[in-house]
Amino acid sequence: MTQQDKPKLWTAGYINVCIANFLMACSFNLLMPSIPLYITEQLGVAQSKTGIVLSSYTIALLFVRPFSGYIVDLYSRKKVLLVSFICYVGIFFGYFWATTVLLLIFVRFLHGIMWGMCSVSTNTLAIDLVPAERRAEGAGFAGTFMNVAMAVGPFIAIHIYQEQGFNTLIAYAIGMGILGIIAVSLIKAPVRPKVRNREKISFDRFFLLPAWAIFLNQLLPCFAWGSIGSFVAQYGKHIGIPNSGIFFLFFAAGIIASRVFSGRLVDKGYIHHVNVVAMATVSVSFFAFSILHGLYAFCLTGLFIGLGFGMMLPAMLIIYVNMASNNKRGTANSTYLLGFDVGCSAGMFAGGFITGAWTFETLYIISSCLCLISIFIYVFISKPAFDKKRLR
Numbered sequence: 001m002t003q004q005d006k007p008k009l010w011t012a013g014y015i016n017v018c019i020a021n022f023l024m025a026c027s028f029n030l031l032m033p034s035i036p037l038y039i040t041e042q043l044g045v046a047q048s049k050t051g052i053v054l055s056s057y058t059i060a061l062l063f064v065r066p067f068s069g070y071i072v073d074l075y076s077r078k079k080v081l082l083v084s085f086i087c088y089v090g091i092f093f094g095y096f097w098a099t100t101v102l103l104l105i106f107v108r109f110l111h112g113i114m115w116g117m118c119s120v121s122t123n124t125l126a127i128d129l130v131p132a133e134r135r136a137e138g139a140g141f142a143g144t145f146m147n148v149a150m151a152v153g154p155f156i157a158i159h160i161y162q163e164q165g166f167n168t169l170i171a172y173a174i175g176m177g178i179l180g181i182i183a184v185s186l187i188k189a190p191v192r193p194k195v196r197n198r199e200k201i202s203f204d205r206f207f208l209l210p211a212w213a214i215f216l217n218q219l220l221p222c223f224a225w226g227s228i229g230s231f232v233a234q235y236g237k238h239i240g241i242p243n244s245g246i247f248f249l250f251f252a253a254g255i256i257a258s259r260v261f262s263g264r265l266v267d268k269g270y271i272h273h274v275n276v277v278a279m280a281t282v283s284v285s286f287f288a289f290s291i292l293h294g295l296y297a298f299c300l301t302g303l304f305i306g307l308g309f310g311m312m313l314p315a316m317l318i319i320y321v322n323m324a325s326n327n328k329r330g331t332a333n334s335t336y337l338l339g340f341d342v343g344c345s346a347g348m349f350a351g352g353f354i355t356g357a358w359t360f361e362t363l364y365i366i367s368s369c370l371c372l373i374s375i376f377i378y379v380f381i382s383k384p385a386f387d388k389k390r391l392r
Contacts, residue, residue: 007134008131026150030157052105057115084121221370262278291361347367
């Protein structure tokens with residue numbers, strides 16, 4: 001198939017779902033680097049306890065992720081996304097009154113529920129809107145919008161927090177969310193046939209059981225991801241970087257650069273090569289990040305960490321999708337996102353204790369080692385499981 005024969009990828013609906021994905025993720029990630037600063041500097045919470053607050057939404061995600069995939073598979077994906085997105089934006093107002101740690105944990109819990117519903121809905125809707133022949137490329141670009149938002153959001157957040165304060169930061173997040181709601185309302189989603197005879201509910205409708213080996217593998221590099229957004233701002237201060245937010249610009253640049261080639265390689269059948277190279281890149285980059293203390297090293301390692309994750313995460317999503325039947329596409333997405341969130345939250349939770357008891361460098365060396373271990377798990381466990389149980 002020539003480039004001219006390929007079906008169109010960038011349709012109006014696909015563009016709107018990518019924009020909504022970006023605004024949703026960017027607004028959420030405004031809080032990742034700012035909450036640790038807020039609770040330590042303004043609420044007087046010890047560094048070792050920051051992980052508890054940061055990962056409080058994980059409990060909500062553990063409950064909602066499996067059910068969100070089932071709901072997205074059962075009902076209109078656009079309607080589910082629109083309702084959950086409106087609720088998600090509304091919860092931001094709770095941060096204005098969350099002046100104690102307990103209230104902050106409660107608001108984060110509610111936010112976790114709506115974040116779980118929104119992210120599964122957008123990912124699944126994006127895959128619905130792309131041609132089958134360009135699924136990896138389309139899923140990769142849609143995921144990149146979220147990944148770039150996860151990098152750009154913290155960069156913007158640090159500047160706003162330092163210049164204008166936490167409440168102004170929340171106002172910006174609400175504004176982004178409102179724009180995201182408008183983008184969702186403009187999506188023309190494909191009409192799906194109504195479910196006449198509903199399947200008997202089983203555990204496989206909430207978690208993609210054939211992909212358990214991929215899920216466990218995914219937790220290790222996602223632990224490393226969780227150590228980035230929450231602690232890089234503090235790490236930058238620790239090693240004397242004047243504006244540590246610059247890390248996230250290079251991180252985002254690496255993610256964007258990965259889209260030039262990785263999605264096409266996955267569509268051509270090189271999915272295992274992409275994942276192994278990506279895990280190795282992230283492992284080496286985290287090790288360099290932990291031992292090299294200087295502005296150039298800080299930026300360059302950020303670039304390569306972004307490049308590695310930009311290759312790995314969309315490829316991981318395609319593995320889940322290719323192991324699921326079409327009527328379980330939402331379940332595949334929710335399982336992938338559950339793995340991402342649990343791994344990231346473990347990085348946040350453990351990171352608070354590690355940086356409190358030891359050093360930031362220790363946290364990033366541990367992250368490097370986990371990514372290295374993930375390569376061996378992938379080659380000897382995950383890859384054979386995928387090759388045996390893949391449906392497409």
